[in-house]
Amino acid sequence: MQTKSENRCFGxxxxxxxxxxxxxxxxxxxGLFLPEEAATGPVPVLWFLSGLTCTHENAMTKAGxxxxxxxxxxxxxxxxxxxxxxxxxxxxxxxxxxxxxFYIDATQAPWAPHFSMxxxxxxxxxxxxxxxxxxxxxxxxxxxxxxxxxxxxTLAMKxxxxxxxxxxxxxICHPTQSDWGRKQFxxxxxGDGSAHDATLLMRDRGFDGPVLVDQGADDQFYDLLNxxxxxxACAARRQDAQVRLHKGYDHSYYFIxxxxxxxxxxxxxxxxx
Amino acid sequence: MQTKSENRCFGxxxxxxxxxxxxxxxxxxxGLFLPEEAATGPVPVLWFLSGLTCTHENAMTKAGxxxxxxxxxxxxxxxxxxxxxxxxxxxxxxxxxxxxxFYIDATQAPWAPHFSMxxxxxxxxxxxxxxxxxxxxxxxxxxxxxxxxxxxxTLAMKxxxxxxxxxxxxxICHPTQSDWGRKQFxxxxxGDGSAHDATLLMRDRGFDGPVLVDQGADDQFYDLLNxxxxxxACAARRQDAQVRLHKGYDHSYYFIxxxxxxxxxxxxxxxxx
Numbered sequence: 025m026q027t028k029s030e031n032r033c034f035g036x037x038x039x040x041x042x043x044x045x046x047x048x049x050x051x052x053x054x055g056l057f058l059p060e061e062a063a064t065g066p067v068p069v070l071w072f073l074s075g076l077t078c079t080h081e082n083a084m085t086k087a088g089x090x091x092x093x094x095x096x097x098x099x100x101x102x103x104x105x106x107x108x109x110x111x112x113x114x115x116x117x118x119x120x121x122x123x124x125x126f127y128i129d130a131t132q133a134p135w136a137p138h139f140s141m142x143x144x145x146x147x148x149x150x151x152x153x154x155x156x157x158x159x160x161x162x163x164x165x166x167x168x169x170x171x172x173x174x175x176x177x178t179l180a181m182k183x184x185x186x187x188x189x190x191x192x193x194x195x196i197c198h199p200t201q202s203d204w205g206r207k208q209f210x211x212x213x214x215g216d217g218s219a220h221d222a223t224l225l226m227r228d229r230g231f232d233g234p235v236l237v238d239q240g241a242d243d244q245f246y247d248l249l250n251x252x253x254x255x256x257a258c259a260a261r262r263q264d265a266q267v268r269l270h271k272g273y274d275h276s277y278y279f280i281x282x283x284x285x286x287x288x289x290x291x292x293x294x295x296x297x
Numbered sequence: 298m299q300t301k302s303e304n305r306c307f308g309x310x311x312x313x314x315x316x317x318x319x320x321x322x323x324x325x326x327x328g329l330f331l332p333e334e335a336a337t338g339p340v341p342v343l344w345f346l347s348g349l350t351c352t353h354e355n356a357m358t359k360a361g362x363x364x365x366x367x368x369x370x371x372x373x374x375x376x377x378x379x380x381x382x383x384x385x386x387x388x389x390x391x392x393x394x395x396x397x398x399f400y401i402d403a404t405q406a407p408w409a410p411h412f413s414m415x416x417x418x419x420x421x422x423x424x425x426x427x428x429x430x431x432x433x434x435x436x437x438x439x440x441x442x443x444x445x446x447x448x449x450x451t452l453a454m455k456x457x458x459x460x461x462x463x464x465x466x467x468x469i470c471h472p473t474q475s476d477w478g479r480k481q482f483x484x485x486x487x488g489d490g491s492a493h494d495a496t497l498l499m500r501d502r503g504f505d506g507p508v509l510v511d512q513g514a515d516d517q518f519y520d521l522l523n524x525x526x527x528x529x530a531c532a533a534r535r536q537d538a539q540v541r542l543h544k545g546y547d548h549s550y551y552f553i554x555x556x557x558x559x560x561x562x563x564x565x566x567x568x569x570x
Contacts, residue, residue, distance in 0.1 A: 032515070032543075033551035088361050091554065242305070270305075278306035281364065 073168030127175030189294035240273030307367035346441030400448030462567035513546030
């Protein structure tokens with residue numbers, strides 16, 4: 025692991041690191057905010073999975089999470105959204121290939137050799153965090169935005185017992201019924217991706233902990249997200265869940281920042297319970 | 298004036314606008330955060346002047362000001378740092394020309410035709426804000442970062458009665474004694490720029506209101522900023538001022554974000570007094 029940068033931030037440290045990943049067969053970059061409390065012992069950790077076109081950097085600089093994570097004494101990890109590099113497959117579209125890993129493990133050419141973002145997050149990066157940083161891996165929460173909201177919800181349900189709480193901003197809730205999902209599942213998996221659909225996972229499996237979803241009612245991508253389907257699945261299951269619609273808000277980081285405090289506080293309550 | 302974008306943000310709106318400026322002879326772009334309260338009447342306004350290489354956008358997306366401005370019911374305006382465009386003079390160095398206006402009015406070729414950032418801020422943009430937005434121009438505060446901290450301190454002292462409070466993050470405090478100042482004053486003014494030096498202005502004139510300066514003690518540009526000279530000038534004058542040094546913090550937006558709440562609260566106290 026190499027340290028790319030470290031900046032003092034809200035009494036803690038915002039770092040950026042690179043490491044070689046077996047899952048992706050590439051070097052991967054991630055951001056990690058460590059609160060002041062990490063200097064004296066392990067702290068809980070919140071994952072933030074980013075959306076289409078983002079790197080590790082967007083949420084780290086624009087979501088405002090560090091202010092509230094510092095207040096709660098929680099670390100925040102900002103992974104990249106895909107493998108990258110000259111030897112890695114890509115596509116001209118912004119929603120396929122580099123910057124669009126969808127947090128699943130591709131089985132199809134040309135994606136299979138590198139696009140294993142589920143294994144990257146849940147194995148390689150998890151192991152690295154556990155061994156290199158003062159993090160209490162028994163206290164993990166996960167959140168994300170858009171494609172990363174899909175990632176957070178699906179990884180939380182596919183890996184029961186790993187995350188105590190899950191939340192999402194403007195998540196892709198029902199990708200098997202959306203142009204943000206069908207195309208990517210066909211390309212990466214050659215199939216319909218039902219095993220990686222938050223609404224279907226909620227219907228069939230649910231989550232053993234609290235769920236929070238925030239969605240802008242004036243999101244320009246509203247029809248691609250299917251928030252209502254996920255809310256209905258939560259209701260059918262009597263899941264411990266809040267799905268909130270916010271009038272006037274769109275899909276941008278301004279929306280994320282506006283409700284970040286609520287999300288960090290939501291996770292803190294679960295992580296310190 | 299043209300609206301480039303508007304995003305709902307912390308109950309208010311983050312807008313980006315362009316307008317033709319007489320002072321610069323170019324179109325200029327700025328950001329303006331309006332809190333929820335602006336819907337029902339004029340609100341106080343805080344100026345944020347950015348540093349070298351920045352546009353209107355950096356602070357708008359990375360400084361985290363909107364969260365606290367929304368809490369206090371204050372608007373925040375994010376001007377650009379210079380005129381821009383193909384017909385505007387520039388220099389290969391990052392600290393001269395486009396992105397480096399220094400908030401002064403150039404008198405020398407090739408800069409004089411467009412580089413009039415003091416007139417742009419204090420006349421053109423001020424007039425536009427007053428006429429187009431629900432702002433209480435009797436309640437203005439000003440802050441900024443690095444070159445923009447120099448801008449905030451000097452504009453506040455050069456235009457007495459206009460700003461009720463002034464603060465700065467990592468400001469260039471004594472540009473006539475720094476490589477961030479001498480070079481630019483020589484180029485833009487053909488002189489030494491003593492009339493635009495925060496330390497000299499504090500020594501000779503002072504500010505009729507409170508002053509707050511925050512500085513990272515591990516700033517990578519520490520020796521260019523001369524914080525101690527400004528602090529000494531404040532002390533000599535018995536100025537109502539706080540100059541704070543923060544161990545471990547550097548020159549980045551992570552430093553700005555970490556102390557933004559203090560600055561917004563500081564201005565709110567003066568603006569609502």
